[in-house]
Amino acid sequence: MQTTHCQWCDQSIYLGQNPYQIFFGHDVLCPKCRSLLKPVYASFQLEGCSGLTIYEYDQTIQDMLYQYKTMQDITLAPAFLPVSLLKLKLYIARRPLLMAPSSLNVMKERGFHTLDRMVKPLHPQILHPFYRLDQSQQKQRTYIQRQSIEIHIKPFQTISKKVILFDDVCITGSTLIACIHALKTIGITDIRILVLAKHLKHMVKP
Ligand SMILES: [Zn+2]
Structure with a gap:
């Protein structure tokens, strides 16, 4: 429309x-x-995997993500990808996009997958293999266990053993690292990371 x-x-x-x-x-x-929203396409390394960020994590992207995710302004979804998708299509290279997990409760409240809507113009194969423990399961964990991000993975069907891990922002990288560890437990090691926005310090600009 x-x-x-x-x-x-x-x-x-x-x-x-x-x-x-x-x-x-x-x-x-x-x-x-x-x-x-100026794409920077900066590459980075995380846990031995190559990553690409589309934008620098700045105030604009922060504000837009708040409006989109927290205020549920779904009409903003198509705004996040750059107008030209060529670079991203080359980077993704028909690999399936594995979406980083968001809390199930948040998703139920929102009623929509925020990440899926963002990447829709790329027509990717989207998979949701990751999950976190729900709150009642969390309560059974010790304080120390609750401090570490634990991400579980369910078996998923894909023709490719090469995957793209996608998240909207990478601040500390701890969620992505936990996802990488989960993927390695099921033998998937050819992992590329794609994020919408990341802080640019310590990063190589192309
Ligand atoms: Zn405007």
């Missing part, structure tokens, strides 16, 4: 667009808001 107003600033989406963009564009952001 073509929208007429920017999903972030609510201005007319056609402001500042040339006729070509108006005719062919499907962006849900106006050009001004789109320019706030």
